[in-house]
Amino acid sequence: MSYQTTMKPVYATVFILILLVATSAAVAVNIDERLHRRDDGRWKRGIEYLNECSAAAHVQSVRYESYAARAREDGRPATARLFSALAQSERVHERICAHASGLFNGEYEPPTVMVKVKTPTSANIEKSLSYERRRLDVSAGMAAKRAIEAGNRYVARLMIWLDGSNRRHLELLERARDGILAEEGYEVCPNCGNMYERRNCDVYCPFCLTNSTEFTVFGNRDD
Numbered sequence: 001m002s003y004q005t006t007m008k009p010v011y012a013t014v015f016i017l018i019l020l021v022a023t024s025a026a027v028a029v030n031i032d033e034r035l036h037r038r039d040d041g042r043w044k045r046g047i048e049y050l051n052e053c054s055a056a057a058h059v060q061s062v063r064y065e066s067y068a069a070r071a072r073e074d075g076r077p078a079t080a081r082l083f084s085a086l087a088q089s090e091r092v093h094e095r096i097c098a099h100a101s102g103l104f105n106g107e108y109e110p111p112t113v114m115v116k117v118k119t120p121t122s123a124n125i126e127k128s129l130s131y132e133r134r135r136l137d138v139s140a141g142m143a144a145k146r147a148i149e150a151g152n153r154y155v156a157r158l159m160i161w162l163d164g165s166n167r168r169h170l171e172l173l174e175r176a177r178d179g180i181l182a183e184e185g186y187e188v189c190p191n192c193g194n195m196y197e198r199r200n201c202d203v204y205c206p207f208c209l210t211n212s213t214e215f216t217v218f219g220n221r222d223d
């Protein structure tokens with residue numbers, strides 16, 4: 001009896017130890033596989049797409065800030081607010097792509113860019129429309145398609161998200177060209193860059209479900 005009562009806990013301890021070693025080995029193999037996956041071509045290409053996306057968003061954010069300054073000079077404050085909101089949306093896109101690149105051990109350096117605006121606000125709206133249309137024509141679905149072909153569905157999902165946000169840029173610029181401006185201002189989701197006219201703001205961002213109380217406001221009042 002005494003033999004059985006002293007040996008049972010020993011068996012149990014040995015069993016638990018074996019289980020722990022086996023579990024640790026399985027976790028180690030899993031981590032190693034995940035790290036290895038990050039080193040293969042699809043992650044490398046994914047990092048390239050993300051860094052390209054960050055750099056393009058950075059350049060465009062600087063451009064939109066310059067257009068906003070020119071709109072203020074031209075006495076068009078509502079258009080200035082739209083351009084400032086567009087610049088903020090681009091900065092959010094830059095941050096999202098740079099962060100995702102970093103998760104895959106990519107390194108992103110913002111490009112140095114100098115923008116000198118010589119054209120009046122109406123021309124800057126047209127230039128912005130051309131840029132947004134070209135970007136959607138070239139990249140709408142294409143960046144996501146490239147990422148899927150490279151086997152990186154994570155990057156593909158991110159690109160689809162950004163395409164949706166860029167489509168809002170185009171819609172709001174088309175309205176501005178037609179003289180429809182949100183006099184009360186615009187709001188930008190800080191987590192995905194989605195934009196709103198203040199009077200048509202959703203309670204939650206439909207893309208990422210961020211509460212509208214967290215949106216960045218570009219308006220002529222603080223409420």
Ligand SMILES: [Zn+2]
Pocket residue numbers: 189190191192193194205206207208209210
């Ligand atoms: Zn959002």
